[in-house]
Amino acid sequence: MRARAPLGLAVALVLALAACGSGGGNPAPRRTVTVLAAASLTEVFGRLEQRFEAEHPGVDVKISYGGSSDLAQQIVNGAPADVFAAANTSTMDTVARAGLAGQPRVFATNELRIAVPADNPKNIGSLADLAKDGVVLVVCAPQVPCGAATQKVATAAGVRLRPASEEPDVKSVLGKVVAGEADAGLVYVTDVHARGDRVRGVAFPEAAGARNDYPITVPSGAPEAELGRQFVELVRGQVGREALTAAGFQVP
Known part of the structure; x- marks a missing residue:
């Protein structure tokens, strides 16, 4: 008659096998950075999106492009955004008047x-x-x-x-x-x-x-505020400045 393993050991083995097969090694859920950006930033931000995702595994950058006034109104109406980049300061003022503008900084000019x-x-x-x-x-x-x-x-x-x-x-x-x-x-x-x-x-x-000044900010109440700040840093840093200049923008 074959000897049986002690009940406690058998239970421990079953739990260990279950953990290995059910998710102990599953990747963490992906996080999303939501960016609302003026249409004139399409090419530059497309390149910076790829750079940011490469430097932040597990993060998706979702960018919605459009007229700055429409994007500003979306934020005022409650649309979630981690970054807002506008094509002039007056549209950013719309968001500021609603108390949602964070701390805007001008990062480029265009004409x-x-x-x-x-x-x-x-x-x-x-x-x-x-x-x-x-x-x-x-x-x-x-x-x-x-x-x-x-x-x-x-x-x-x-x-x-x-x-x-x-x-x-x-x-x-x-x-x-x-x-x-x-x-x-x-x-x-x-x-x-x-x-x-x-x-x-x-x-x-x-x-x-x-000439138009382009301000960027992490809106108040951003769902992924820290990732939003990191994206803003990329835009305003050396990599962003080089990408903007190559596209024809002037940078401060």
């Missing part, structure tokens, strides 16, 4: 360019050319930072623009120029840089009077 198709069929060379008959112009809506800057430069130059459409963000403006639906669009230097194979950028002196 307008006229985007035209690569062959520039309407021979646009100045802001005044956008007001000529037959020129199909698209701009950002006035509540969006690029739209506010457009209004500012037009007023300063005494040029009355008659856009065919007002778009919700700068990427939508650029898309219409790239698709051949517009002869010109007012976008940022960085947007022209990103699509330099499809469009040409026309500089104009009035743009210098409407």
Whole structure:
């Protein structure tokens, strides 16, 4: 007759085997950093997202791009965000007035360019050319930072623009120029840089009077505030500065 193991030892073995087979070695749940960012930051933040995830195993960076005014309103309305990067200070002020802005810091500046198709069929060379008959112009809506800057430069130059459409963000403006639906669009230097194979950028002196400061913050009540602060540090640090400069931004 075969001897039996003591009951206590048998129970211990069963529990040990169960632990090994059921999750003792399972990876920890992934954490998510939610970033709301101005559409003009798409290319740069896409690269920084990859860098951050590589340096933080188990962390996903989820970025929602759009018009800064819309993103600010989402935060005011209760949307969770660990980082908010806006394309001008006035949209950040919207979040600040609601007591949700944290401590914003300006990390980049940008200015307008006229985007035209690569062959520039309407021979646009100045802001005044956008007001000529037959020129199909698209701009950002006035509540969006690029739209506010457009209004500012037009007023300063005494040029009355008659856009065919007002778009919700700068990427939508650029898309219409790239698709051949517009002869010109007012976008940022960085947007022209990103699509330099499809469009040409026309500089104009009035743009210098409407440069946009880009502030970034960890909103109050951020679900992953510490990870949000680390992402902000990446953006404002040497790696972020180099990525921003390469994309055509100026950094403080």
